[in-house]
Amino acid sequence: MTKIYIPLDMAAVAMGADRLAAAVAKEAAARGLDVEIVRNGSRGMLWLEPLIEVETPAGRVGYGPAKVKDVASLFESGFLTGGAHPLNIGVVDEHPWMKRQNRVTFVRCGVIDPLSVADYEAHGGFAGLKRAFEMGAPAVVEEVTKSGLRGRGGAGFPTGIKWKTVADCAPGQKYVVVNADEGDSGTFADRMIMEGDPLSLIEGMIICGYAIGGSKGYVYLRSEYPVVAKVFQAAIEKAREAGWLGRNIKGSGFDFDMELRIGAGAYVCGEETSLLESLEGKRGIVRAKPPLPAHVGLFGKPTVVNNVLSMATVPMILEKGAKHYADLGVGRSRGTMPLQIAGNVKYGGLFETDFGIPLGEIVNDIAGGTRTGRPVKAVQVGGPLGAYLPVSLFDLPFDYEAFAAKDSLIGHGGLVIFDDTVDMVWMARFGMEFCAIESCGKCTPCRIGSTRGVETIDKIRNGQDVEKNIELLKDLCHTMKFGSLCALGGFAPYPVESALRHFPEDFRKPALEAAE
Amino acid sequence: MAGAAPYSDERAREIIAAHMGLEGPALPILHALQAEFGCVPESAVREMASALNISRAEMHGVVTFYHDFHSSPHGRHTLKICRAESCQSMGAEKQANEFLARNKLEWHQTTPDGSLTVEPVYCLGLCAHSPAALYDNEPIGMVDAETLDGLVEEAKGK
Numbered sequence: 001m002t003k004i005y006i007p008l009d010m011a012a013v014a015m016g017a018d019r020l021a022a023a024v025a026k027e028a029a030a031r032g033l034d035v036e037i038v039r040n041g042s043r044g045m046l047w048l049e050p051l052i053e054v055e056t057p058a059g060r061v062g063y064g065p066a067k068v069k070d071v072a073s074l075f076e077s078g079f080l081t082g083g084a085h086p087l088n089i090g091v092v093d094e095h096p097w098m099k100r101q102n103r104v105t106f107v108r109c110g111v112i113d114p115l116s117v118a119d120y121e122a123h124g125g126f127a128g129l130k131r132a133f134e135m136g137a138p139a140v141v142e143e144v145t146k147s148g149l150r151g152r153g154g155a156g157f158p159t160g161i162k163w164k165t166v167a168d169c170a171p172g173q174k175y176v177v178v179n180a181d182e183g184d185s186g187t188f189a190d191r192m193i194m195e196g197d198p199l200s201l202i203e204g205m206i207i208c209g210y211a212i213g214g215s216k217g218y219v220y221l222r223s224e225y226p227v228v229a230k231v232f233q234a235a236i237e238k239a240r241e242a243g244w245l246g247r248n249i250k251g252s253g254f255d256f257d258m259e260l261r262i263g264a265g266a267y268v269c270g271e272e273t274s275l276l277e278s279l280e281g282k283r284g285i286v287r288a289k290p291p292l293p294a295h296v297g298l299f300g301k302p303t304v305v306n307n308v309l310s311m312a313t314v315p316m317i318l319e320k321g322a323k324h325y326a327d328l329g330v331g332r333s334r335g336t337m338p339l340q341i342a343g344n345v346k347y348g349g350l351f352e353t354d355f356g357i358p359l360g361e362i363v364n365d366i367a368g369g370t371r372t373g374r375p376v377k378a379v380q381v382g383g384p385l386g387a388y389l390p391v392s393l394f395d396l397p398f399d400y401e402a403f404a405a406k407d408s409l410i411g412h413g414g415l416v417i418f419d420d421t422v423d424m425v426w427m428a429r430f431g432m433e434f435c436a437i438e439s440c441g442k443c444t445p446c447r448i449g450s451t452r453g454v455e456t457i458d459k460i461r462n463g464q465d466v467e468k469n470i471e472l473l474k475d476l477c478h479t480m481k482f483g484s485l486c487a488l489g490g491f492a493p494y495p496v497e498s499a500l501r502h503f504p505e506d507f508r509k510p511a512l513e514a515a516e
Numbered sequence: 517m518a519g520a521a522p523y524s525d526e527r528a529r530e531i532i533a534a535h536m537g538l539e540g541p542a543l544p545i546l547h548a549l550q551a552e553f554g555c556v557p558e559s560a561v562r563e564m565a566s567a568l569n570i571s572r573a574e575m576h577g578v579v580t581f582y583h584d585f586h587s588s589p590h591g592r593h594t595l596k597i598c599r600a601e602s603c604q605s606m607g608a609e610k611q612a613n614e615f616l617a618r619n620k621l622e623w624h625q626t627t628p629d630g631s632l633t634v635e636p637v638y639c640l641g642l643c644a645h646s647p648a649a650l651y652d653n654e655p656i657g658m659v660d661a662e663t664l665d666g667l668v669e670e671a672k673g674k
């Protein structure tokens with residue numbers, strides 16, 4: 001029997017993976033061939049999706065991007081034994097794009113059957129949890145702290161310190177909440193883990209629950225990810241059937257269970273306190289801090305809120321030890337960052353690497369420049385609230401502090417590449433418009449400022465008192481930055497100010513006739 | 517899409533009751549109501565307010581806060597077109613505007629025959645395959661004008 005891997009990942013499905021899997025099954029049956037199709041996660045080489053992999057004695061040989069129309073020729077060329085074909089990319093693990101990476105959080109993603117507990121365990125799964133049970137809760141918190149892991153949701157807050165704060169609260173009901181809202185444009189790493197290695201997230205949550213003394217977890221997933229919801233719900237059920245969720249997990253005496261909850265299309269619900277309000281069944285309006293969610297969180301109880309990647313990296317830290325993780329990276333940015341390469345790009349995908357890699361190397365080398373073949377003009381890093389960086393800053397190393405020093409942010413690690421046709425005034429306007437659409441409405445600078453921002457940029461686009469309106473726009477940005485309660489209003493100026501700073505000529509073009 | 521069932525208070529109460537064991541049941545209830553009836557009508561909001569023991573105004577505030585919930589039914593199918601940055605880098609804004617103009621629609625509107633509602637969406641996590649769209653629950657990468665027009669036809673058929 002030959003094993004064939006075809007991803008169930010939403011991006012692969014968007015490029016026809018479901019139809020492809022059906023066609024491969026049908027063709028194999030018609031030819032009387034004995035094959036097993038495993039729906040795996042994505043390896044992250046998204047420009048090759050759907051990527052079929054065939055298990056051969058030499059390793060897993062890849063064919064991609066494969067369409068239904070290629071299926072007959074694939075069988076004819078003997079792809080079940082790794083035969084030559086124009087789509088053959090060789091052994092996937094040996095592919096230069098894979099080999100350059102350091103896969104830590106994503107080590108199993110695309111490799112295993114995401115819905116097989118046995119496969120997960122065969123690849124090191126639950127080893128971290130077993131070690132956690134042996135170490136005892138305080139040592140687990142200590143280990144996560146020592147690893148230097150910083151939250152991957154954007155703010156980069158040390159995960160271990162957050163856990164300790166909750167662990168130190170008086171015993172009683174405590175919650176583990178995973179932020180799977182992933183609303184930033186250009187990000188898809190949370191989605192890929194939840195589809196490709198969902199049990200690592202579940203294991204991370206159990207470890208967290210054990211460490212802080214909480215028995216209940218929630219994953220808050222955005223509604224824009226229907227495929228993910230299906231896969232992740234199935235993973236929860238598999239884990240429960242195998243005894244990894246529920247009462248007295250594997251005889252440890254520890255109880256833990258979890259639920260998947262679906263959001264309802266509000267970006268601001270990715271902000272942790274707004275997320276908690278939403279989970280409680282209220283409007284997703286941001287809470288003032290303090291109190292921190294660690295002290296007064298979900299239903300008023302101490303709560304850890306962590307991003308998917310932060311949580312899914314914990315099992316590996318427990319399995320291999322804090323030092324192993326802390327030895328990677330640069331400065332205070334320890335470990336690896338799963339870069340999400342997107343936009344107008346040749347080789348888009350998920351590339352996990354140690355911190356410190358220069359921005360230009362990511363864009364020109366790893367991503368291969370633009371898909372349109374035109375010169376790169378700007379890269380937006382860190383989602384819709386992130387700055388637009390020009391080619392002249394391509395030396396910048398990917399690390400939290402280096403980016404902050406250039407008034408920009410890493411955020412969740414998404415990079416969106418633009419070619420020279422982009423109009424930066426339009427993008428600045430869009431940044432403000434997005435803030436206006438998604439503002440929770442609690443504070444004036446964000447609620448009103450973003451709307452005024454759109455109006456002011458429209459005046460600039462129309463060539464009306466350009467210099468005066470640019471000054472007004474800067475002033476608005478300043479007010480939003482320092483007067484907003486949360487980072488939605490507080491960071492919305494980043495794309496606008498960076499566009500103004502790095503692409504001033506775009507703002508001073510002859511009046512545009514009302515485009516669009 | 518689901519959501520063809522005619523609204524009844526009784527059925528709404530059943531759906532609400534089925535979720536009352538959850539902590540923070542409001543969002544799961546709203547999703548379930550919308551899946552059943554295709555929308556969350558005012559009467560359902562009233563039923564929820566009474567079951568959750570909060571004021572109707574408060575419940576109304578919750579429903580209207582979220583982009584996903586709507587008070588009257590949408591088309592039989594929904595097409596969500598991404599207009600976030602990554603998709604814009606591949607010309608999504610122009611493509612979407614031309615598509616809307618061709619079909620004499622604006623964002624959030626439904627075709628006159630009730631077959632298709634067009635909504636903007638801000639990132640589908642398909643950004644390496646921009647521009648992207650979501651037709652009902654089916655993700656589509658590298659979407660072009662021909663595909664979009666095909667979906668309008670497909671929606672009419674069913």
Ligand SMILES: Cc1cc2nc3c(=O)[nH]c(=O)nc-3n(C[C@H](O)[C@H](O)[C@H](O)COP(=O)(O)O)c2cc1C
Pocket residue numbers: 150151152153154155156157159179180181182183184267268269270271272273305306307308310311486487488
């Ligand atoms: C407007 C806004 C949106 C956010 N969206 C997300 C998100 O989608 N996912 C996420 O993990 N964090 C998001 N955050 C950050 C969270 O508030 C929080 O810092 C994070 O979930 C903490 O987890 P971490 O420590 O593991 O990073 C957002 C913050 C703001 C202000």
Ligand code: SF4
Pocket residue numbers: 268286438439440441442443444446447484485486487488489490
């Ligand atoms: S900055 Fe905006 S989103 Fe954040 S609390 Fe204020 S109004 Fe709400």
Ligand code: FES
Pocket residue numbers: 185186187598599600601602603604638639640641642643646647648
């Ligand atoms: S920006 Fe369109 S799918 Fe991400």
